[in-house]
Amino acid sequence: MTVDVSALHMVLTGDPGLFAIVRLSLVVSLSAVLFAALIGVPIGAFIALTRFPGREGAIVTLNAMMGLPPVVVGLAVFLALSRSGPLGSWGLLFTPQAMVIAQTILVAPIIAALTRQTIEDLWVEYRDELAAMNVGPAGRVMTLVWDARFSLVTALLAGFGRAAAEVGAIIIVGGNIDGFTRTMTTAIALETSKGDLPLAIGLGMVLIFIVILINALAWGARRAGERYAG
């Protein structure tokens, strides 16, 4: 019982250490979702709207990559960014940027795969009308992405959920350095193993609260938009 009370106390009093950790977690995961969307939405739309050899294989690979193990991605990014790795000269290992890179790799396939499915379904519906209106390839992509925007929010949320919840990749490439690369999930893993349960529980509560809050905001935006667009 004392454990729960002190965790709540930290949350309610806005403990500065806790606040820094929460802030970094959000910055890293939201940046990763942003970059992953910039990569994943065009890739998904491209695969949805073009026919090329190996397309089926690309779809299966993309779907499979939704389940990439975070620790494996973390290891790959670690090797790439380590001093002797191909990108070692960037000096990014054990920085928040490295964590963003790792999470972007984890999230992009999710957004691309869900975008592909969403856009393809809408394309089946719109194909005749857009052909009759003589809409060119670029116009088609923009029309479909725009008209599917509320469904694509779900893809972004799935990506954010993945990024916010994972610990395996960022603990490897970030190093869980106090005050620099420590996030909610890495801190929970560390504090739990150290036995500092109040901080771990406090962080856990904040993490769940934030995930619910962001999903609620996105849901509200989606509902409002659908009411307008039908």
Place this chain on the structure above:
Amino acid sequence: MRALVSDLPLMLVEVGILAGEVTVLDDISLTLSPGAPTVLIGPNGSGKTTLLRAAMGLIPVTRGRVTWGGRDASPPDRRAILFQRPVMLRRSTGDNVRYALAAAGVPRTARYDRAAELLVLVGLEGFDQRPARRLSGGEQQRLALARALARDPEVLFLDEPTASLDPAATKAIEDIVRDISARGVKVVMATHDLGEAKRLAGEIALLHRGHLIEHGPAAEFFAAPRSEEARKFIAGELLV
């Protein structure tokens, strides 16, 4: 922006279309010229929709050829089609029309005024901000018609535009079609409704099992049908 050349006369020359192994259209020769509406009649599956799509240029023909104003290829700048089940874009009613105007190359500044005119024309004034997908079936057909007219078409193809509508909604569509036709747009409409064909047609083309059975002025067709199929169709017998 807009081609000044005409798509008319639109000619189908010995057109055959296969879907897999199935012959959907067989040896169809038909010329569509400016003037009163041409109504394609025939039972379901007779090839009306396929003929419209081929004439619109949406599907390739297997045999024969289609020419628009004597040309073998013509972008659908001055043609528009109203599908049997039109798809509403996930936008407001007004945005659906403005999208079609944009696709037709109408400059941005002119789109709002033109969209408002088109909505009035189809009886949807005041619907601008309504989500298109929440409209009733009849309203959706009228919006789709406004969208088709946004292309300022020379030829307008209509695929059973009133098939699932009640009499009031049907009358609304037919009145608009008559109005459009009077303005000089060539209307080519498919229907399996004999009454509708009588009300609108300037000329009739009867299709049956992918064949063009008869083609001629409507008055002549109804007064003195030349084929057994036409006699059956006019008599209201089931033509299968």
